[in-house]
Amino acid sequence: MLKLKCALLVLFLSFSMYSKTIIHVNQVGFDPKSPKIAIIEYYNNLLSGTFDVVDAESGKTVFTSKIGKAESVEDWKLGNFYYKADFSSFQKPGNYKITFKIADQIYTSARFSIEENILAKKTISAIVHYYNKQRANTPEELEADKNMLLFGSSKK
DSSP: OHHHHHHHHHHHHHHHHHOOOEEEOOSSOBOTTSOOEEEEEESSOOSOOEEEEEETTTOOEEEEEEOOOOBOOTTSSTTOEEEEEEOTTOOOOEEEEEEEEETTEEEEOOOEEEOTTHHHHHHHHHHHHHHHHHSOOSHHHHHHHHHHHHHHSOOO
């Protein structure tokens, strides 16, 4: 019986050590007036808690709010809980991180920016480049496309 208790204790401690708390945030960025939500992933159900938006350069807390209620998503990690960290009302442009404290451990998100039209600024050139590379523009591709037009047309 003692061996079983020890084995369970070791299993529990190893599970606790390898369970990660992750803060998921849009690393491209947020427009100041758009919705801004991070997701805190934790392996246990928390009764309550707060998160902070921290200035990435100075490390100073610029916004604090309560996390949302625990939610689980069956298609994600089974047994983990997910909490919304909504900071939509915070609109000051800059570079930030989300921090979340559980007991004496502080968890930090990846860095993100709040900036006017940031999604367009950071993604449109990549999208245009992608479409540019996807078009048929070699002689072989253009010849193959001609044949496709013939197959698609109806002959009378």
